[in-house]
Amino acid sequence: MTRSFALALMATSLIGAVPPPVTDPAFLPQDKDERGIWMMSEEAERKFQTSEFVIRDPSLNAYVRDVVCRTVGQAQCKPIRIYIVQTPYFNAYMAANGMMVVYSGLFLRMRNEAQFAAVLGHEYTHYTARHSLRIHREVKKKSDALSVLIVPAAILGGYVGAQALQSSIVSSVYAFSRDMEREADSGSVTLLSTAGYDPHAASKVWEQMRAEQDATAAARGKKSRKNQDDGIFSTHPATLERMTELKAQADKSTGAANSKVSRDAYLKALSPFWAQFVDDQIKLNDLGATDFLLTSLAGEGWSGPLLYARGELYRSRGRPEDLKAAAGYFQQALAAGGAPVETQRGLGLSLLRSGNKVGGQAALKAYLAARPDASDKAMMASLAGVGL
Amino acid sequence: VRCLLSKGEMMRRLGALLAGLAMLSLASAPLHARELRALNYTLPADKPVTILLMRPDVEAGSIAMGGTTELNADWTLAVRSNLQTALTDSLKSRQIALKTLPGLNVQDSQMVADYEALHWTVASAMLKWMYGPDLPSKKYQDGKRLPSNQVAANWTLGPEISKIATLSGANYAVFLVTRNYFASAQRTALQIAGIAGCFIGFCLPQGGGGQHIEIVTLVDLSSGDVVWIRTMGGRGDVREAAGARIMIDALIAKMPSRPGEKGAL
Numbered sequence: 021m022t023r024s025f026a027l028a029l030m031a032t033s034l035i036g037a038v039p040p041p042v043t044d045p046a047f048l049p050q051d052k053d054e055r056g057i058w059m060m061s062e063e064a065e066r067k068f069q070t071s072e073f074v075i076r077d078p079s080l081n082a083y084v085r086d087v088v089c090r091t092v093g094q095a096q097c098k099p100i101r102i103y104i105v106q107t108p109y110f111n112a113y114m115a116a117n118g119m120m121v122v123y124s125g126l127f128l129r130m131r132n133e134a135q136f137a138a139v140l141g142h143e144y145t146h147y148t149a150r151h152s153l154r155i156h157r158e159v160k161k162k163s164d165a166l167s168v169l170i171v172p173a174a175i176l177g178g179y180v181g182a183q184a185l186q187s188s189i190v191s192s193v194y195a196f197s198r199d200m201e202r203e204a205d206s207g208s209v210t211l212l213s214t215a216g217y218d219p220h221a222a223s224k225v226w227e228q229m230r231a232e233q234d235a236t237a238a239a240r241g242k243k244s245r246k247n248q249d250d251g252i253f254s255t256h257p258a259t260l261e262r263m264t265e266l267k268a269q270a271d272k273s274t275g276a277a278n279s280k281v282s283r284d285a286y287l288k289a290l291s292p293f294w295a296q297f298v299d300d301q302i303k304l305n306d307l308g309a310t311d312f313l314l315t316s317l318a319g320e321g322w323s324g325p326l327l328y329a330r331g332e333l334y335r336s337r338g339r340p341e342d343l344k345a346a347a348g349y350f351q352q353a354l355a356a357g358g359a360p361v362e363t364q365r366g367l368g369l370s371l372l373r374s375g376n377k378v379g380g381q382a383a384l385k386a387y388l389a390a391r392p393d394a395s396d397k398a399m400m401a402s403l404a405g406v407g408l
Numbered sequence: 409v410r411c412l413l414s415k416g417e418m419m420r421r422l423g424a425l426l427a428g429l430a431m432l433s434l435a436s437a438p439l440h441a442r443e444l445r446a447l448n449y450t451l452p453a454d455k456p457v458t459i460l461l462m463r464p465d466v467e468a469g470s471i472a473m474g475g476t477t478e479l480n481a482d483w484t485l486a487v488r489s490n491l492q493t494a495l496t497d498s499l500k501s502r503q504i505a506l507k508t509l510p511g512l513n514v515q516d517s518q519m520v521a522d523y524e525a526l527h528w529t530v531a532s533a534m535l536k537w538m539y540g541p542d543l544p545s546k547k548y549q550d551g552k553r554l555p556s557n558q559v560a561a562n563w564t565l566g567p568e569i570s571k572i573a574t575l576s577g578a579n580y581a582v583f584l585v586t587r588n589y590f591a592s593a594q595r596t597a598l599q600i601a602g603i604a605g606c607f608i609g610f611c612l613p614q615g616g617g618g619q620h621i622e623i624v625t626l627v628d629l630s631s632g633d634v635v636w637i638r639t640m641g642g643r644g645d646v647r648e649a650a651g652a653r654i655m656i657d658a659l660i661a662k663m664p665s666r667p668g669e670k671g672a673l
Contacts, residue, residue: 056469056479070521156478163474167598 042148045099047118054116054153061115061152068103068121075104075124075293083289084122091137091215092144108300110229114143116152127290128297128313129228133282134221138208141215142222145207151200158196162189197255205262209269213278219270221281226263228316232309233259239308291325295360298329302336324359327352331366338373346370361390365400372403381405441640442538443662447549447558449635451504451580453666458505460578460629461495462524464488465585468647471618473594483588483647490652491584498656502665507578516575523572526565527583531625534563534637565632573629585623588646618642624659636664 039050049055068074075081084104089097101119108125115121120143130136146152166189173185205222213219256262290297301310310333318326331349334342350367353359368383384404388397401407451457468483496506512520537543547554573579591599599617620642628635644654 052480052482053478055481059481059484060479067521067525070518072522156476160472160474160476160478163476164472164594165474167474 039150039153042150045096049116053156054150057152057156058117061117061119064115065101065103065117065119068105068119071103071105073106075106077293080104080289080293087133087137088120088140088144091141091211091217106296106300108297108304112139112143114147116147116150118147120144124293124297124300127293128301128317129232130225130286131228131283131317132221133286134212134217134280135225136286137215137217138212138222138225141208141211142204144211145204146200149200149203149207151204155197155200159193162193165189194254198257201256201262202265205266206269209266209273213270213273216278216280218279218281219273220267223263223266223270226259226266230259230263231316232312235312236306236309239306239311291358294325295328295362298325298332302329302333305336307333307337322352322356324353324356324363327356328359328363328366331363331370335366335370340374343370343374347374361387364390365396368400368404441638443636443638444534444538444563445558445637445664446633446635447554449664451664451666453668455579456505457503457580457666458507458578459499459580459582459626460507460509460572460576461492462509462520462527462581462583464491465524465528465583466491467586468588469590470592471589471595472592473598475595477589477619487586487588487646487652490646490649491586491656493649494653494656495582495584495660497653498660502669506582507576509576512575519571520575523565523569524583527625527627528585530563530565530634531583531585531623531637534634535623535639538637538639563634565627565634567630567632569627569629569632579629581627581629583623583625583627585621585625586646587619587621588642589619591618622655622659624663626663638662 049058081102081104084102085097088100088102091097092100099118100114102122103119104122104124106124108128109123110125110129111123112126113121120140122140126136126139130139166186169185169189170182174182177184208222209219212221257265301313304310311330314326314330314333322330327349331346331353333346334349335346347367347370350359350363350370353363354367364383364387368380368387370380371377371383372380374380381404384400385406388394388400388404388406391397394400466484466488467479468487469477469479471477492506492508499506509520537546546559549559569581572581596617621639622642623639624637625634626636627633638659640659642655643658644651646652646655
């Protein structure tokens, strides 16, 4: 007992000072550690500046900047550089040097501007609280301590003692990481509320993620990982815990002044990119999660763009019954209106593969007429039986 | 970098990159210098050789006692500048001029960035091949035995790289990738203590010293062919001008030369 107490004491006596949060928009790194971390972020940013994966569209960038500024404040948002990366995963992050990276997969998963703002606010809190620096120092301090303390631990407790020390130090690093996440979650609720957004948006994000994980698992015939908790080795708190905690915090700060969700503005800003983002998502080859995503986005009715997406999803799996279903969704999408031009392409390809040559070629011709500069023009023209 | 989710995805991407470096660091205790060169390649004797130095991909920092690596911004800037000076001086003694790119417009910097990325992809493949298992393709070409470390120039960045020749007026490009992480004083002390323990029967050698990887690639800008690549472990303290010159001289000692040039291979 005395031995394990001594080991525990070694592990817990490693608490350092917390650096003050960033408040000045013109903040610069303060010391050697922080300048090193900034330089790594700057190198990453150099790559984003010329990356073909970054979406440069001015209107989408302006919209995202607008939401960032509304969420974190006009003065605070000025120095932030935003890079929208075309990749279908659910992620966003803010680097130590004030670079914000938003994955396009986030857009498909957020139902409205308030939810989008919740994620941005979370990442912004990581930035202002200088979490990159704090994690780095934590890891360094504890791995240094481990390399020294392992000797007395081994003498005191033998192999078991050394292992116990190692586990307790390593798990304390993960606990530290989870604390940073909780801090960022809580920061996002405050920012949402101040900006006038519905603070419940934050917990909704996690609710949706849990449901999506269930859908992936169901389609793959596996047990859902939604309640999966890697225990003391988790970098992030369990989803259920985050959801519950965020909801409780939001309940405390709800009022008439902060109930905005801005769904229409959000959908309008995304509409020109919808077809592309859906394509990227479908290529993840995760029919269960994608169909779930579309069905839940269709909670308020199946719009043209959603029907197009569903058609593309089934067309991509390409079983005979899928192609039939896909053609049906494309036709419904055309009838519903607002569907992207690519709906005609999807319809044409589905009909052709189902043996309906006349109908298929007619749809492809309609696609080529509406999109004369399409990147797949040559192939579509040959399938449509027309010369270029 | 903190991420909201999809840690696995980031790890997968990092994994691809690290696989290459891990192979290097496995072979690097200390890194055994290796090189590949295009078969019987020499620099042209009938025209001046001008080499463009691409922005050196440099990291310099320290390794803490427990093994955490830390990038040091001041050292990194110093190393990048020292390497450029050392390379300029070292090549001058071979009558080769070294240039850097002029300021570029957006389109050209995009193109150059693409080639920097392509270079690293190709160079990583070459490194994996070099340090990888003993394949027959390393020894034979068209059924003939190859001289050691020589291959036909079948690694290339493509002939369109001549756009960079036009931009810079150079006929070759050199890419430098260097990683120099120096052991902190505490790490060195701990290592010495661990080894010293062996003398009293309590042997605990921990960790290691620094980590140093230096890579140079020479690309013919008319064909895009990678005509020479060499890797080695650390030499000299590259944070200082004199140390950088020692490292560069060692790194490019076997660079292809003009036929008949002193020390030509």
